[in-house]
Amino acid sequence: MTAQIPVTVLTGYLGAGKTTLLNRVLSENHGKKFAVIVNEFGEIGIDSDLVVGADEEVFEMNNGCICCTVRGDLIRIIGGLLKRKGTFDAILVETTGLADPAPVAQTFFADEEVKKRTKLDSVLTVVDAKHVMQRLEDSPEAADQIAFADVLLLNKVDAVTADELAIVERKLRALNPFAKIHKTQRCEIGLDKILDQGSFDLQRIIEIKPEFLGDDHDHHHHGHDHDHGHDHHDHNEMKHYHDEDMDSVSLSSTKPLNPGKFDSWINDVLMSKGPTILRAKGILNLADADNRYVFQAVHMMSEGAFAGPWPVKDKRNSRMVFIGRDLDAEALKQGFTACQMA
Amino acid sequence: MSAGAPLVESKGLSWSLDAYVIGAAATPDSRYFVCSLGDGTVRVLDLTDAAKGFTAYQIHKGGSLCFAPDIEAGSHLSGGDDGKLVKVKLDGSTQIIADLGRKWIEYVTSHPDAGFRAYASGRDAYVLGKKKGDEPRKITLETSVGGLAINPKGKRIAIAHYNAVNLYWLAAKDGQPQVLPWKGSHLQTTWSPDGDYVVTAMQENALHGWRLSDGQHFRMQGYAAKIRAMSFPKRGHLLATGGADTVICWPFTGGGPMGKEPSEFGGMVNGPPVTAVLAHPKLDAIAAGFENGKVIVGQPGTTRVMPIVTPAKDKEPSAVSVLAWTPDGDRLLAGTEAGDVHVVDFRSLA
Numbered sequence: 001m002t003a004q005i006p007v008t009v010l011t012g013y014l015g016a017g018k019t020t021l022l023n024r025v026l027s028e029n030h031g032k033k034f035a036v037i038v039n040e041f042g043e044i045g046i047d048s049d050l051v052v053g054a055d056e057e058v059f060e061m062n063n064g065c066i067c068c069t070v071r072g073d074l075i076r077i078i079g080g081l082l083k084r085k086g087t088f089d090a091i092l093v094e095t096t097g098l099a100d101p102a103p104v105a106q107t108f109f110a111d112e113e114v115k116k117r118t119k120l121d122s123v124l125t126v127v128d129a130k131h132v133m134q135r136l137e138d139s140p141e142a143a144d145q146i147a148f149a150d151v152l153l154l155n156k157v158d159a160v161t162a163d164e165l166a167i168v169e170r171k172l173r174a175l176n177p178f179a180k181i182h183k184t185q186r187c188e189i190g191l192d193k194i195l196d197q198g199s200f201d202l203q204r205i206i207e208i209k210p211e212f213l214g215d216d217h218d219h220h221h222h223g224h225d226h227d228h229g230h231d232h233h234d235h236n237e238m239k240h241y242h243d244e245d246m247d248s249v250s251l252s253s254t255k256p257l258n259p260g261k262f263d264s265w266i267n268d269v270l271m272s273k274g275p276t277i278l279r280a281k282g283i284l285n286l287a288d289a290d291n292r293y294v295f296q297a298v299h300m301m302s303e304g305a306f307a308g309p310w311p312v313k314d315k316r317n318s319r320m321v322f323i324g325r326d327l328d329a330e331a332l333k334q335g336f337t338a339c340q341m342a
Numbered sequence: 343m344s345a346g347a348p349l350v351e352s353k354g355l356s357w358s359l360d361a362y363v364i365g366a367a368a369t370p371d372s373r374y375f376v377c378s379l380g381d382g383t384v385r386v387l388d389l390t391d392a393a394k395g396f397t398a399y400q401i402h403k404g405g406s407l408c409f410a411p412d413i414e415a416g417s418h419l420s421g422g423d424d425g426k427l428v429k430v431k432l433d434g435s436t437q438i439i440a441d442l443g444r445k446w447i448e449y450v451t452s453h454p455d456a457g458f459r460a461y462a463s464g465r466d467a468y469v470l471g472k473k474k475g476d477e478p479r480k481i482t483l484e485t486s487v488g489g490l491a492i493n494p495k496g497k498r499i500a501i502a503h504y505n506a507v508n509l510y511w512l513a514a515k516d517g518q519p520q521v522l523p524w525k526g527s528h529l530q531t532t533w534s535p536d537g538d539y540v541v542t543a544m545q546e547n548a549l550h551g552w553r554l555s556d557g558q559h560f561r562m563q564g565y566a567a568k569i570r571a572m573s574f575p576k577r578g579h580l581l582a583t584g585g586a587d588t589v590i591c592w593p594f595t596g597g598g599p600m601g602k603e604p605s606e607f608g609g610m611v612n613g614p615p616v617t618a619v620l621a622h623p624k625l626d627a628i629a630a631g632f633e634n635g636k637v638i639v640g641q642p643g644t645t646r647v648m649p650i651v652t653p654a655k656d657k658e659p660s661a662v663s664v665l666a667w668t669p670d671g672d673r674l675l676a677g678t679e680a681g682d683v684h685v686v687d688f689r690s691l692a
Contacts, residue, residue, distance in 0.1 A: 049404040049423065050404075051444075055465070057485060057504070059485075060526075072486060072488075072504060072527055073464075075545070076488075080405070080423060080446060082362075083362040083380035083406075084404060087405075111545070112567065112568055113568060
């Protein structure tokens with residue numbers, strides 16, 4: 001098989017620092033040549049024939065199901081890039097500040113040619129520490145972009161106090177328990193920490209730490225795993241900033257899961273709630289299996305596979321995270337619990 | 343049934359050009375094959391001395407994206423990701439027809455007899471006549487262009503985009519299009535030889551067609567893969583398509599394909615999909631290329647298939663991206679995504 005070209009999707013609200021990061025990726029000597037797909041050339045300082053303008057054309061496949069919403073322009077552009085064999089090693093797709101990242105990500109699963117030749121590496125969201133709380137109040141896209149991310153670059157940390165930063169970080173964690181968070185000024189970070197992450201690679205989901213996997217983790221940061229509905233009396237300090245509907249639900253179980261029950265439950269959840277679930281990831285202990293079963297979903301599209309043995313043989317905790325809008329935490333918890341072996 | 347050694351071994355020549363073959367065409371006198379490649383070159387093969395191989399001319403700074411014969415016999419049009427549409431003569435001399443800067447030129451087509459060229463970039467399509475000093479007519483669509491096709495008479499152009507195909511009169515300077523709506527993303531577009539049908543391949547694995555004479559439209563589906571190629575033979579009695587593990591041929595006689603079953607030939611069940619098809623310019627034969635590099639020529643309605651190229655055993659298989667016949671029908675060119683090019687001579691078989 002031809003090697004698949006990794007694709008990083010770069011999102012973030014206007015002014016968060018995406019262009020700064022783009023210019024670094026284009027100018028720094030990191031040994032990789034990137035084709036960069038931008039929504040406008042604007043501030044891009046590099047005039048390269050590998051910088052391509054896109055139209056952000058979102059369209060529906062298969063009768064308009066939200067999960068089949070893709071970026072038509074990306075299919076075309078990537079098709080064109082792939083004809084120029086060997087002139088680049090990776091692709092970076094920048095979205096506008098107002099973009100929903102899901103159609104971008106779904107493009108890499110929905111179009112068979114794109115899927116065959118490229119692989120979505122990760123969704124990287126740049127967040128402006130100073131303004132993100134305001135953005136979360138006034139624009140739903142800001143929550144989408146954070147919730148969808150695999151890597152969050154919490155930028156401009158020098159513009160806020162330590163206390164403010166702690167509040168922002170907690171907020172990001174509540175919206176997205178599995179993303180890696182890096183704190184930066186002017187997007188200064190080793191590019192190896194944000195590129196080539198393999199976030200959609202099932203075999204690498206097990207590397208996600210610590211919030212998602214940490215065994216001694218305090219789940220009370222997570223928002224709804226200990227509670228239900230949308231009652232936020234227990235974290236008053238965040239109430240003011242709360243995004244009204246975006247949330248995450250973390251589930252865990254020390255008992256092995258019945259594979260058949262889990263399969264039918266998760267299919268049912270994704271079929272009925274897929275449109276409101278942005279991302280889901282899980283590392284699961286299925287009964288009678290020696291290895292960890294890893295699972296991920298973007299809206300209704302999901303995949304799962306076994307991925308290596310448990311690190312500590314006797315400690316097999318299943319963990320699962322859902323990120324989405326209007327999640328029914330109690331129903332998810334009950335459904336998950338019902339998958340446990342008696 | 344297919345049998346025997348592939349024809350390319352006894353009656354053909356093969357080259358490794360090492361870049362994606364984007365497009366190919368023969369000159370009207372059947373003397374030259376001209377290809378454009380993903381490395382931004384245009385390559386010319388003189389069939390009177392084919393053993394000498396292709397001569398390469400670097401046309402674009404980046405890669406080529408589209409290719410078509412020009413309205414001037416012997417010249418070709420190459421569009422690239424450097425924003426340029428370039429007219430290339432057989433000796434490699436060039437003339438820039440359009441320069442759109444940082445925008446890509448993604449589609450090009452022409453009608454030599456009618457003297458029109460058309461090209462597209464993003465949402466903008468351009469129609470250019472043959473008179474010197476003519477400015478192109480710019481047509482901006484609501485969504486990006488997915489395909490261009492001029493009708494056989496050279497009077498109208500079909501521009502496929504999202505949720506519709508728009509038809510424009512080529513000679514008109516302005517005017518509203520006739521819109522053929524159907525939900526979804528329409529890509530490659532073709533006209534039946536009588537000009538009554540417009541058919542598009544869609545983002546989904548399906549075709550959509552319209553009959554202009556009475557406004558009927560129809561959907562043809564059941565494909566396993568994206569339909570990257572379709573071709574009407576000159577008689578227009580069927581439409582041969584890729585996208586399945588055999589060549590699927592829809593009947594276009596007696597009222598069109600509505601409610602009818604397609605016939606099929608070549609390939610094998612659950613084998614690699616057909617990625618290129620091209621009807622012979624004179625005979626009822628159709629050339630087809632597959633995802634694994636195999637090329638055959640077959641006849642719809644029969645099981646007779648002539649093997650032309652078999653998949654390479656010593657390297658990774660690569661999909662057939664392009665087929666071209668010389669107008670006299672004597673020679674066939676097949677090009678792959680990896681840059682393998684085969685030219686086969688049928689003359690001694692006649």
